[in-house]
Amino acid sequence: MDVRYGLSGLGSSILSPGDVGGGGTNSSQISAVRVVDIVLDDSHEKFEEVGGWNGLGTIFYLSTTDPTFEDLTEQKAKPALSNSKQFPLINEIVYVFSLPTPENQNGGNAQDQYYFHTVNVWNSPHHNALPNALTLSENQKADYQQTEAGAVRRVTDGSTEINLGETFQEKSNINPLLPFEGDVIHEGRWGNSIRFGSTVKGFTNWSEAGENGDPIIIIRNGEDPNNGESGWIPVVENINDDLSSIWMSSTQQLPLNASSINYNSYNSPPDTPNQYEGEQIILNSGRLVFNTKTDHIMFSSATSVSLNAVDSVNIDTKEHVIGASSILLGSKDATESLMLGDKTVDLLDKILTEMISVMTKLSSLVSLPPGAPFAPLNAQAIASQTLLNSYKAQLRTLLSKQNKTI
Numbered sequence: 592m593d594v595r596y597g598l599s600g601l602g603s604s605i606l607s608p609g610d611v612g613g614g615g616t617n618s619s620q621i622s623a624v625r626v627v628d629i630v631l632d633d634s635h636e637k638f639e640e641v642g643g644w645n646g647l648g649t650i651f652y653l654s655t656t657d658p659t660f661e662d663l664t665e666q667k668a669k670p671a672l673s674n675s676k677q678f679p680l681i682n683e684i685v686y687v688f689s690l691p692t693p694e695n696q697n698g699g700n701a702q703d704q705y706y707f708h709t710v711n712v713w714n715s716p717h718h719n720a721l722p723n724a725l726t727l728s729e730n731q732k733a734d735y736q737q738t739e740a741g742a743v744r745r746v747t748d749g750s751t752e753i754n755l756g757e758t759f760q761e762k763s764n765i766n767p768l769l770p771f772e773g774d775v776i777h778e779g780r781w782g783n784s785i786r787f788g789s790t791v792k793g794f795t796n797w798s799e800a801g802e803n804g805d806p807i808i809i810i811r812n813g814e815d816p817n818n819g820e821s822g823w824i825p826v827v828e829n830i831n832d833d834l835s836s837i838w839m840s841s842t843q844q845l846p847l848n849a850s851s852i853n854y855n856s857y858n859s860p861p862d863t864p865n866q867y868e869g870e871q872i873i874l875n876s877g878r879l880v881f882n883t884k885t886d887h888i889m890f891s892s893a894t895s896v897s898l899n900a901v902d903s904v905n906i907d908t909k910e911h912v913i914g915a916s917s918i919l920l921g922s923k924d925a926t927e928s929l930m931l932g933d934k935t936v937d938l939l940d941k942i943l944t945e946m947i948s949v950m951t952k953l954s955s956l957v958s959l960p961p962g963a964p965f966a967p968l969n970a971q972a973i974a975s976q977t978l979l980n981s982y983k984a985q986l987r988t989l990l991s992k993q994n995k996t997i
Contacts, residue, residue: 668704682720716778769825782814801842928990
């Protein structure tokens with residue numbers, strides 16, 4: 592078979608140098624080279640050599656065509672793109688080419704090396720490292736298998752010990768996304784991804800409604816932990832088991848298993864999230880936090896705002912203001928009116944004052960001579976009776992016209 596970027600036949604000898612892609616760096620060609628180091632912060636020993644912060648992302652590389660590291664001089668290259676950067680790992684293959692340097696503003700044709708795109712050797716979003724054959728142990732060589740399509744990488748023991756950098760640890764359970772016709776997919780190295788996709792009837796779990804070609808965007812951070820250890824098998828996003836995700840639909844029906852679908856407060860309850868067909872945005876994670884640093888959080892709905900929780904809905908604030916023409920407490924069927932607290936206290940205070948006045952008169956009343964009428968008591972009773980009748984008439988005014996309970 593061909594020898595490509597250091598890979599040859601997978602019989603007794605697995606990785607050996609190749610001659611495709613080249614290792615030269617003259618200005619007339621694009622070359623494929625192997626990354627041996629990269630500057631990502633100011634702690635790197637070559638930070639100043641590459642220009643300080645202006646050299647962030649600079650790689651050092653060696654040819655892919657030389658079988659050894661002996662007598663080779665490392666060369667360096669800067670990222671080619673300014674706004675979209677994919678920093679390679681050690682032992683990954685990148686394309687290198689020559690472009691003008693800042694010195695050209697003073698005249699001349701000075702050129703530097705630039706790099707872009709990691710070569711997709713293993714068709715894996717996690718990493719595509721292709722180490723030099725001479726640096727691999729026998730156990731590591733066992734991770735490469737020969738198939739009819741050529742060499743493939745199948746890590747089945749959970750560890751490879753390939754040098755990928757100081758902090759990057761290879762994981763065998765990072766799966767690529769399964770593509771569908773017309774998809775545009777961006778994948779990170781750790782099961783984080785963005786899919787610009789569509790309805791694909793019969794193939795996806797979001798295509799029960801709508802028509803083929805209806806747009807959908809799925810942002811996912813962390814794939815389903817139950818996908819297994821076969822990291823080379825493509826998977827499809829799982830709205831219920833992916834770690835955190837945002838789904839933006841147009842006509843689709845999204846299969847979310849909501850934590851609570853208790854809509855007893857509604858006379859006409861809304862569709863549950865997994866029943867609704869149409870445009871909706873679903874955020875699903877272990878926890879959601881909405882926070883503002885300077886201004887408001889504002890929720891606006893054309894119909895209702897449903898707060899649905901398994902245990903409780905708690906509100907802690909200095910002041911709680913509700914403006915509504917009707918407030919029902921306890922149930923949507925609440926009919927009992929609440930009392931106006933301040934007015935109730937004022938009215939009861941007046942009633943008690945009158946009763947105390949009557950009791951005061953009674954406590955000191957003396958009948959002289961025996962059988963004579965209690966003139967003072969009579970007068971007080973008549974006055975109190977008038978007032979008490981007035982207070983009684985006011986009792987109905989204490990009932991709230993807005994707040995009902997059961």
